[in-house]
Amino acid sequence: MPGNTLPFNTPIDSTQVLRRFRVVFNAIRTHFRQVEKASGLGGAQVWALSLISIHPGMGVGDIAKGMDTHQSTASNLIKLLVRKNLVVMTKSLQDKRVVELHITAAGQAALANIPGPFEGVLPGALSQLEVGTLASLYRDLGLLIDALHADESAGQTPLANL
Secondary structure, three states, rough: OOOOOOOOOOOOHHHHHHHOOOOOHHHHHHHHHHHHHOOOOHHHHHHHHHHHHOOOOHHHHHHHHHHHOOOHHHHHHHHHHHHOOOOOEOOOOOOOOEEEEEEEEHHHHHHHHOOOOOHHHHHHHHHHHHHHHHHHHOOOOOOHHHHOOOHHHHOOOOOHHH
């Protein structure tokens, strides 16, 4: 596997692992900087905009589910996109209590100029890993989260917002 230069049983210290985290964080940050430079939009805004483009008429709850984030976070993202005239909110014809989201022509034009992947580089990279690798990563990151005494609810904050 590319990037794995140590034999399986080679001892590894925390500094080597820290370097790996830096590589991952740098790749994520570089992608989001490119997105922001190309569009003037934050990475989370771009992801939400792309979901609305793919699924016209979806609601804020659908955005939250699609981005695996809290509904209030998704709502704030949508408000920004509406203010920038990239998205419009309309009442559903079937149920006036339901708000539907639609991308505007300006929103489509913005997406056309943005380097993908719209959801960021980490979700795509994770989806390429084998199930066993994902399970191991999940368990090992759980140990790290415990050692950090980190708040698990932070897991619903988009990386682009960090």
